[in-house]
Amino acid sequence: MLKGKINQTANGANSKLLLLYFKGLSVPLKQALLGEGAFGIVAKCRDTKTNQAIAIKVNKSRPDVQQEAKLEIFILEQLRKLDPDTANIVNWNVFFHDGEQVCLNFELLDQCLWDYIGDRNNQGLPISEVRPILGQLTNALSHLGSVGIVHADLKSRNIMVGCKSP
Structure with missing residues (x-):
């Protein structure tokens, strides 16, 4: 599990960048904001250990969202029983916490x-x-x-x- 600090910044006209600084094995760097929804955001990041582009879902820190994040992690753990390629499902790598926020690392x-x-x-x-x-x-x-x-x-x-x- 990784710990880190998340900072959001504005960059130009209505575009957002997410800066993710993490201590530990993988250090995602700033990339593009891919989406934003009721439960949080998804950002394109680069894992500096593997140099692969990844998607990080950052859940909001509201208690109801945190409960949903726990349920999502439980479901994702169940999906680990399946081969993502033969099952046509997105590959989930790991989760980690940033303070009260739960972050999920997916294939991009x-x-x-x-x-x-x-x-x-x-x-x-x-x-x-x-x-x-x-x-x-x-x-x-x-x-x-x-x-x-x-x-x-x-x-x-x-x-x-x-x-x-x-």
């Missing part, structure tokens, strides 16, 4: 399905692309079910695309 994927469709001017996808996406989604849901998990927030923003051409 290119974009969510919502953005992928948006990059195509919201014209939708041809059936030749929809079929493999639905096949992978069905496979992922089946694997989740095999460890007793039901995805309760399935939407295009929560479906990650691992490459620009799924």
